[in-house]
Amino acid sequence: MFRITTANAYAASVDNLQSRQYELNMAQQRLTSQKRVLAPSDDPAAAARAERSRAMIQRADANQRAVDASKNSMTLTEAALGDATELIQQARELVVAAGNASYSAAQRKDVANQLTEIRKQLLSVANRGDGAGGFVFAGQGATQPPFADQPGGVAYMGTGGEVQVASDENLPLTFDGSKTWLSAPSGNGVFVTSSNSSSAWIDTGRVTDPSKIPADANMDYTIQFNSSGGTTTYDVVRKDGSLAVSGAPYQDGKLIEFDGxxxxxxxxxGNGDTFKITPSQPNLSAFDALDKVIAGLKDPSKSSAEVTQTVQSGLRDLDGVAGQLQGTRSLAGEILNRIDGVTSRVTDLKNYAESTRSDAEDLDMVQAISDFQNQQTNYSAALQTYASLQKMSLFDYIKG
Structure with a gap:
């Protein structure tokens, strides 16, 4: 038989009371914080899962901030390119009007002045800011507006290339301004036509047989005209001096074909007039295209044929610039579409991480309330037991 002293009974009762009080307190803390795991020692495995999930959520938030920055930039870029395309279209309509044979030199000068104003607006669009102290077309960075209007034309002062967001996704923050504004394909995209004649003009030209087109290094043709006895003929001379066409009779507006x-x-x-065919290069500037038309329309000494050549070459160049701007705008639109997909993936990843974290450490409120009520019952029973035990003292028995 074991002998249980009064002191031992009191100590056991107090320990039990304190244990019940601690369990009740922990249950209350879990209810208040709505967390099942309050400290790593509560459930080390769950705490580790929750910590990994929080890291994943932080990474998803960082990626989302980067994606949002790219979205804002691409939205500004797409809007700027839309404005630029509209300005180029306005310029094209003015150039078409300037080709009217009834226009006087003064009227053509008025058109040139309107084109000058459009050029100023176009330069403003090219230097548009991104709202954060930078520029939409700054490439890899520029502390000043990336395009500067200099005596020789507009020059790009930025650094070529693009800035990418700092995230898991390959998304741009800027576009290469030089490539966008100063690098449209010249001519018709394959070759460029030009004239030195004051009485005739040449169109943009076209490709009839791609398989016969020579390499750029050899694409250098000269169409030479000879007039004698009232008859006009022409030769098409290749770069090496050989003849692609020899002594062909000239007919106004008739197609001239050679080497595809x-x-x-x-x-x-006239006799001795020449027309050149050279390879297209990706070096056509939107501003140079306007400058050439403006200079040609302002020159009152130009003949009717020269004005026509100015108009045709100007329309060709403006179409090339418009195509470049529209292509870049389409790219910005594609990036915005991709950003929508990236945003969806980042959101899904964050939701998954949040769900994993919740499963690891969040509280089941129904079960927690039930546990809290049980702990209250246990604590109340412990209090009653302790109160009863206090009445079992030998001195209390003697006094009774």
Whole structure:
């Protein structure tokens, strides 16, 4: 038989009371914080899962901030390119109007002045800010507006390339301004036509047989005109001096074909007049295209044929610039579409991480309330037991 002293009974009762009080307190803390795991020692495995999930959530938030920055930038870029395309279209309509044979030199000068104002607006669009102290077309960075209007034309002062967001996704923050504004394909995209005649003009030309087109290094043709006895003929001379066409009779507006290419010359070319065919290069500037048209329309000494050549070459160049701007705008639109997909993936990843964290450490409120009520019952029973035990003292028995 074991002998249980009064002191031992009191100590056991107090320990039990304190244990019940601690369990009740912990249950109350869990209810208040709505967390099942209050400290790593409560459930080390669950705490580790929750910590990994929180890290994943933080990474998803960082990625989302980067994606949002790219979205804002691409939205500004797409809007700027839309404005630029509209300005180029306005310029094209003015150039078409300037080709009206009834226009006087003064009227053509008025058109040139309007084109000058459009050029100023276009430069403003090219230097548009991103709202954060930078520029939409700054490439890899520029502390000043990336395009500067200099005596020789507009120059790009930024650094070529693009800035990418700091995230798991390959998304741009800027576009290469030089590539967007100063690098449209010249001519028709394959070759460029030009004239030195004051009485005839040449069109943009076209490709008739791609398989016969020579390499750029060899694409250098000269169409030479000879007039004798009232008859006008032409030769098409290759770069090496050989003849692609020899002594062909000239007819106004008739197609001239050679080596997979074709072009049309109109007017009355004089003896010794030449027209050049050179390879297209990605070096056409939106501003140079306007500058050439403006200079041509402001020159009152130009003949009717030269004005026509100015108009045709100007329309060709403006179409090339418009195509470049529209292509870049389409790219910005594609990036915005991709950003929507990236945003959806980042949101899904964050939701998954949040769900994993919740499963690891969050409280089941129904079960927690039930546990809290049980702990209250246990604590109340412990209090009653302790109160009863206090009445079992030998001195209390003697006094009774």
């Amino acid at each position: 290419m074709a072009t049309t010359i109109s007017g009355a070319p």
